[in-house]
Amino acid sequence: MTTFAAYATGEPVVDAKAPSGPIEERWDKRRFEAKLVNPANRRKQTVIVVGTGLAGGSAGATLAEQGYRVIQFCYTDSPRRAHSIAAQGGINAAKNYRNDGDSVHRLFYDTVKGGDFRSRESNVHRLAQISVEIIDQCVAQGVPFAREYGGLLDTRSFGGVQVSRTFYARGQTGQQLLLGAYQALSRQIAAGNVEMHARTEMLDLIVIDGRARGIVARDLITGTIDTYFADAVVLATGGYGNVFYLSTNAMNSNATAVWRAHRRGAYFANPCFTQIHPTCIPRTGDHQSKLTLMSESLRNDGRIWVPKAKGDDRPPNEIPEDERDYYLERIYPSFGNLVPRDIASRAAKNVCDEGRGVGPGGQGVYLDFADAIERMGRKAVEAKYGNLFDMYQRITDEDPYRVPMRIYPAVHYTMGGLWVDYDLQTTVPGLFAIGEANFSDHGANRLGASALMQGLADGYFVLPATINDYLARNPHKDEVDAEHPEVQEVLAQTEDRLNLLLSVDGDRTPDSFHRELGELMWEFCGMARTDSGLRKALERIPQIREEFWRRIKVPGTGEEFNQSLERANRIVDYLELAELMCLDALHRAESCGGHFREESQSPDGEAARRDEEFAYAAAWEFTGTGDAPVLHKEDLVFEYVHPTQRSYA
Amino acid sequence: MARTVWNSTVGKKTVMAVSGLIMLLYLVAHMLGNLKIYFGAPEFNEYAHWLRTMGEPLLHYEWALWVVRVVLVVAVVAHAVSAYQLSRRDIKARPSKYVHKKARASYATRTMRWGGIILALFIVWHILDLTTGHVHSGGFEEGKPYQNVVDTFSTWYGNVIYIVAVLAVGLHIRHGFWSAAQTLGVGSRTRDRALKALANVLALLLTIGFLAVPVGVMTGVVS
Amino acid sequence: MKLTLRVWRQKNAGADGAMSTYEVDGISPDMSFLEMLDTLNEELTLEGEDPVAFDHDCREGICGACSLVINGDAHGPERTTTCQLHMRSFKDGDTIDVEPWRAAAFPVVKDLVVDRTAFDRIIQAGGYVSVPTGSAPEAHATPVPKPDADLAFEHAECIGCGACVAACPNGAAMLFTSAKINHLNVLPQGAPERETRVLDMVAQMDDEGFGGCTLAGECATVCPKGIPLTSITGMNKEWLRATAKGAGR
Helix, strand or coil: CCCCCCCEECCCCCCCCCCCCCHHHHHHHHHHHCCCCCHHHHCCCEEEEECCCHHHHHHHHHHHHHCCEEEEECCCCCHHHCHHHHCCCCEECCCCCCCCCCCHHHHHHHHHHHCCCCCCHHHHHHHHHHHHHHHHHHHHHCCCCCECCCCCECEECCCCCCCCCEECCCCCHHHHHHHHHHHHHHHHHHCCCEEEECCEEEEEEEEECCEEEEEEEEECCCCCEEEEECCEEEECCCCCHHHHCCCCCCCCCCCHHHHHHHHCCCCEECCCCEEEEEEECCCCCCCCCCCCECCHHHHHCCEEEEECCCCCCCCHHHCCHHHEECHHHHHCCCCHHHCCHHHHHHHHHHHHHCCCCCCHHHCCEEEECHHHHHHHCHHHHHHHHHHHHHHHHHHHCCCCCCCCEEEEEEEEEECCEECCCCCCECCCCCEEECHHHECCCCCCCCCCCCHHHHHHHHHHHHHHHHHHHHHHHCCCCCCCCCCCHHHHHHHHHHHHHHHHHHHHCCCECHHHHHHHHHHHHHHHCCCCECHHHHHHHHHHHHHHHHHHHHHECCCCCCCCCCHHHHHHHHHHHHHHHHHHHHHHHHHCCCCECCECECCCECCCCCECCCHHHHCEEEEEECCCCCCCCEEEEEECCCCCCCCCCCCCC | CHHHHHHCHHHHHHHHHHHHHHHHHHHHHHHHHHHHHHHCHHHHHHHHHHHHHCCCCCCCCCHHHHHHHHHHHHHHHHHHHHHHHHHHHHHHHCCCCCCCCCCCCCHHHHCHHHHHHHHHHHHHHHHHHHCCCCCCCCCCCCCCHHHHHHHHCCCHHHHHHHHHHHHHHHHHHHHHHHHHHHHCCCCCCCCHHHHHHHHHHHHHHHHHHHHHHHHHHHHCCCC | CCEEEEEEEECCCCCCEEEEEEEECCCCCCCEHHHHHHHHHHHHHHCCCCCCCCCCCCCCCCCCCCCEEECCEECCCCCCCHHHCEHHHCCCCCEEEEEECCCCCCCEEECCEECCHHHHHHHHCCCCCCCCCCCCCCHHHCCCCHHHHHHHHHHHCCCCCCHHHHHCCCCECHHHHHHHHHHHHCCHHHHHHHHHHHHHHHHHHHHCCCECCCCCCHHHHHCCCCCCCHHHHHHHHHHHHHHHHHHHC
């Protein structure tokens, strides 16, 4: 056993902000109890927002509208390029426009159940309540959602639910919602309320007297490292799926902001809860730099199957109907192809492990539209999924109208993240985390079309209401500036880290380390995890880290545009975060949602939760690189949705 | 408003479109008038004289013609100045060229600028040749346009200059007419094909119509 | 596949640049163009040379970061983004020229990376609907006819990559600007700011030093999202309408 795995258990961590009382009234109650900042005083308060995705973009715009002075950062050349833009399928909202029995309570129920009972009820209920306002807001911004001939909004159904509550804009919902937030943010930039720093990456958090007071960031063009100060800091920096190297995340999505915040005192919750998305395009070779998702909405009309016989390498169209195994429809007759993501992914892995996978390396299953084309006609299929089919054809050079698509699961989303209370505040006062960067709403598995909902709920509605309370109750008496000794220290540490990376001058590229770490994580901390595998990974990661600092080669200097340096610096953090993910996965000796421990399964191979021991969120406290962290448990209480073993059969 | 229009690239394009359409209308009338040369000298000369007495007795002799001339001069100047300023701007907006060069866009599009310059030079020559007679090849006679025209097209260079200019007009109109439609916002996806066809027909008719005169002289039909 | 690459190298905005030649071997036809450049960069790094800088992020054709002119074509020979261009579009032994977007309003930052913040400023000038969070009416309060919604969507698809500017012989940003104007102006939600939006955005576009439109059509030919050239016509119409209305006031 490595020393890292010898973690201690500390005091439980408690969310002190969620009010008690009926769950439907908690959000109203909290908003009423929260102190407000006088509009005239807001101009004197500065909030730093890091990230410009759905959560960050919407938060920056809204805080600026409220009168705060916002300083905002993104590493891309424009706030419009944040990776929220790549979300395809849609956004859930309990509008019940279909009159199909949907309600706020049902969305709440579905999300808690979909998350396999590892999320906080108060937060999820608030999310469901706010979902309806999000749609109103986005429509008013001019987001071109799909509409029906009567001019009203169209919806579709998504995995894990039996109602049609997903609003969409063809296969580009994330893009349209993000552009809406970006445009709102642009308006505030033009008005002088937001000071935007594009191509600027946060490298560390400045904490003074126990409170978040600013960040250290590097101008990616000039290489200048600067400090920025504020009364509160909001991290909206997304997930950490890129630990796996191959994922559906953008190439530059990274964990540096959240990891540096963690090192400065913010607890990291449920790091092992990662979502493996079932419908991605399989990899083609070692050159693969990222994986591409095909929207889950395809499962509405596509049927997933593999040959019944092992090693059947006939072309799909030559395999007769009775020799095909539509395994999702067989095992889960009531949800069929629309089971939640974790279940669909694991089922695909199982059939591939049995040797019935298709395509190169047997790492794929068919997603077949032949029936849909026959039923709806090619035109209708084209209208619904045309852009996805085109994308598939472009990447694979195969025509999905004629040959079934091949898909395979890939890392897609991380439910874990910085621990936050009901106010979305981390354990560092004044530091807030929103969107995928926090752990709050999805438990152990996120339902489709819920990420967009959560990002926008946090950014447009939750944070702008709760941050007032912090700012009103904790006015900073003293100004901080770059001369402050603690600021100088953080700055020096950042500079030292980058200089060290540049000075090693070894013989391995940053990518080679990233790839190695990613493969290790995919093997041992991927779709199925075991005690022995995780221990192996925990042994290996410190070795890779040691080798990294000995052999890394970063060309160029720090005083210029240097993409190798950016990459290497992000890997430094992945090499620490990966270790915590494995430890979290090791300690959680149950299966739940996206976290499947082979030791904990039902006789028929389904994930078996162990509520008595593990009905808590695991919030980890950093103690030092490679040192055992301290575990703080937040007990999860279920008053409204009684935990049951999920059944989608 | 004039300021908004003149200060904007879109506004200047509008100026070009409107002035271009004015000139196009003039060209259609001019071409139709030219074709009267096939009806013989008396009729052609009478037509030329009528241009000066147009509008009488309401207007004084040549007043209508001067109105047309003024409008045309304004149109030409506005068109040319806009074109010059926009071109300067365009060249400045793309200071470095690609190393890997590629032939692009249709011939008409790419020749708009050169075509415009050729046409401007031609107009000067054309006026000096057949309106004022300063560079006329034979003995220029005021009031005898039929003979003047025949004289011009009896020289090889007169024909060459004129034919080159007419071809330039055709190409210029082919892209210019469609382009003006887009600038004035009348184009649309459904109308695009019709507009392009109309531009081609107009360009072709004008080219043929204008070429008919030198061809007539060269073949001896007009003499 | 074995390829010869000629790549524009430029140390920074102030430095002079030039084409440099590199050989790459072992390229798979299934690689994306950017993965091919990754391969080159891995080799350059190990050789102690400065890797080629290029913008990229999502690598699935939607973020609009990637921006290469390949053999004279913005985003290369296929109508897609550079990240979605695959090496199967090339032949073994090909020589490929790779250059950055070229336009006065898009100065080179380094190698193949350019500064496209001018686009952001065009949006800031009016490419939004002024609706502060919380002030929105119920979503179904205003039905939008499906054809209008579809038209708006078609223009809203723009990813802001800047290929239109790169391909335009005049370095014009008309297609980008018109896409946003058409998206918002066709919707009832965008109607209250219809006139100021088009006037302000066009003015900003001019101020940024983009060229004018000669309707060469190159922009629409390279647009990876298929924004049609008639988008510009629509913007012109909106501009004339707004100008005329302004004059009437």
